[in-house]
Amino acid sequence: MKNNIWIINQYCGSKVHGMNFRSWYFAKELKKKGHHPHIISASYSHLFYKLPVTKGKFTLENVDGIPFTWVKVSKYKGSQSIGRVLVMIQFMLNLFLLPKKKLQDPDVIIVSSLSPLPIINAYLWSIKYKAKLIFEVRDIWPLSLIEIGGFSKLNPLVLFFGWFEKFAYKKADKVISLLPNAKPHMVSKGMEKDKFVHIPNGFNVEEMKKSKELDKSISNLIPKNKFIFGYTGSLGASNAMEYLIEASNLLENNENIHFVIFGKGQHLEKLKNNAKNNVSFLGQIDKSQIQSAISFFDVCYIGWHNHSLYRFGISPNKIFDYMYAGKPIIHSVNTTNDFVEIADAGISIPPENPKEIANAVIEISKIEDKKLKEWGKNGKKYVEENHTFSHLTELLISTFE
DSSP: OOOEEEEEOTTOOBTTTBSOOHHHHHHHHHHHTTOEEEEEEESOOTTBSSOOOOOSSEEEEEETTEEEEEEOOOOOSSTTSHHHHHHHHHHHHHHTTOOGGGSOOOSEEEEESSOOTTHHHHHHHHHHHTOEEEEEESSOTTHHHHHTTOOOTTOHHHHHHHHHHHHHHHHOSEEEESSTTOHHHHHHTTOOGGGEEEOOOOBOHHHHHTOOOOOHHHHTTSOSSSEEEEEESOOSGGGOHHHHHHHHHHTTTOTTEEEEEEOOOTTHHHHHHHOOTTEEEOOOOOGGGHHHHHTTOSEEEEEOOOOGGGGGOOOOSHHHHHHHTTOOEEEEOOOSOOHHHHHTOEEEEOSSOHHHHHHHHHHHHTSOHHHHHHHHHHHHHHHHHHOBHHHHHHHHHTTTO
16 A cells, blocks of 8 residues: 655755755655655754745745645754744644645654654644554653753653653554664653554665765875774764864874864864864765765764663664775764674774773774774675665554555
8 A cells, every 4th residue: 555644854854955864765765665755844954054945834845756845933043942942832833734735635644753742733633634643753852851951850841842752652653763772761651562663763875875076175184194083973062072082182192093073063163172183174074975085084983972861772873874884983882772883893982981982093093904894894784784764664664554
């Protein structure tokens, strides 16, 4: 059976607009498999690099073969601002006015958090259209507000989001989690055990294969004849990059090792100010050039803070970029599903520890090339078998067929 599928994701972007891409990739794969996806997203996200052109409260647009309905919302300042929360509420309220007659009646409705608020709209629509209701949890709110944000359990915002979370777990036909070990938490909030489905993050093979060469003006800035320890991605509070910079400072006098960082974020200037001459910050590059950039690395890095929330697992996107490129990885993490350890694709070390990072860099720089290539091959084999969006979409389809 081929289904009409509404995907409600306030922060869903596309290759034209920018992150978040998960729902977009699912829609592309669903269409390939004969289904009819329709994405409902907001007109503004702090992660978009190009805002959609909208007219009125709702704008229908076809983006590379995928129909979108853009819901007009206000702009907000920063990912952690109260304005962002207010826009979540605005998005939910505007959805009540969605011109549903312009969309094909849904057989399946998927709500992808963050934000969980549209579960109310989706639940009412699922009754009206007798559609299956799927709730996808990309971030466990409001628990992350408590354990990472330091909010009290009695904070009004926590109680507010907590109500929607419980409602979603109870009313959804299936609950998709990116984190493999989130089931006990969800059950404690009212979810029936058999609703739980784990579908991790993934990558788009076609995009990886269409990688573009890094501009020579940038690649020429990467030192030759040195062991290159590289990072690509955001430079924000959640990326724990301060520990990598501290580690690079410990290796300042090691002339054989150089650190290369691609990306931007709110901590960029602070990181630059704390770094020595053995670190090169080469800015943000287009997504299509990431594989080319990684090809200049000998080893890749990804680090985390030591948050208790990671007991439920992690699902980082950038690790798939690294693994598909066939590069060994140093992974600074404390979690229950360490991808590098599972795939045997490098070295795993404790988080928030510059000395451990520095020691791992020295250790891996001395390992013979044969072993580094073996780790790289292991990682690539692992992601190709487990994390392509073609494979993950089959898991998604199983939740409603």
